[in-house]
Amino acid sequence: MNLKMRLERLGDARAWARLHFADGTMLAGRVLRIGHDYIELESYGDADQPSKRDYSKHLVPLNLVKYITIDSTSFAEAERQRLNYLSQIDSSQESLPELEK
Numbered sequence: 001m002n003l004k005m006r007l008e009r010l011g012d013a014r015a016w017a018r019l020h021f022a023d024g025t026m027l028a029g030r031v032l033r034i035g036h037d038y039i040e041l042e043s044y045g046d047a048d049q050p051s052k053r054d055y056s057k058h059l060v061p062l063n064l065v066k067y068i069t070i071d072s073t074s075f076a077e078a079e080r081q082r083l084n085y086l087s088q089i090d091s092s093q094e095s096l097p098e099l100e101k
Contacts, residue, residue, distance in 0.1 A: 004062060006070075008034045016075035017041075022066045027058060028078060037062050044081040055085055 010017050010031040018028040019041065029043030041058045 003065065003068065004034065007031060007039060007062075007068065010068075010070070015070070016078060018069040018075075019060060019065050020067050020069065021064055026069075027060065028075070029058065030082070032057070039065070044078060044085055 007017070009015075011034045014030055014032065016028065017031050018026050019039070020026045027041065027043065029041040031039065032042055033040040039058075039060045039062060041060060042055070043058065044055055
């Protein structure tokens with residue numbers, strides 16, 4: 001199975017993956033969509049810098065990806081961060097006053 005087919009399966013399941021690049025860097029996140037020559041990935045910050053965690057979406061060209069890691073222990077922590085981020089958004093929207101009709 002080639003890399004693009006595997007990523008398409010991950011995208012269908014909205015699964016977590018870690019993309020590894022030829023220069024030794026990596027990016028972990030949920031696979032949202034696979035295009036003809038790109039991957040759309042959403043992430044919630046870098047585990048190496050916990051104070052700078054923030055939601056972001058990435059469009060990564062497929063030709064830059066060297067290999068992927070699918071099962072990782074850090075994905076459970078990343079999922080917790082995602083749920084925490086979503087709960088913060090929900091709680092901030094609930095605290096807004098209702099508009100008069």
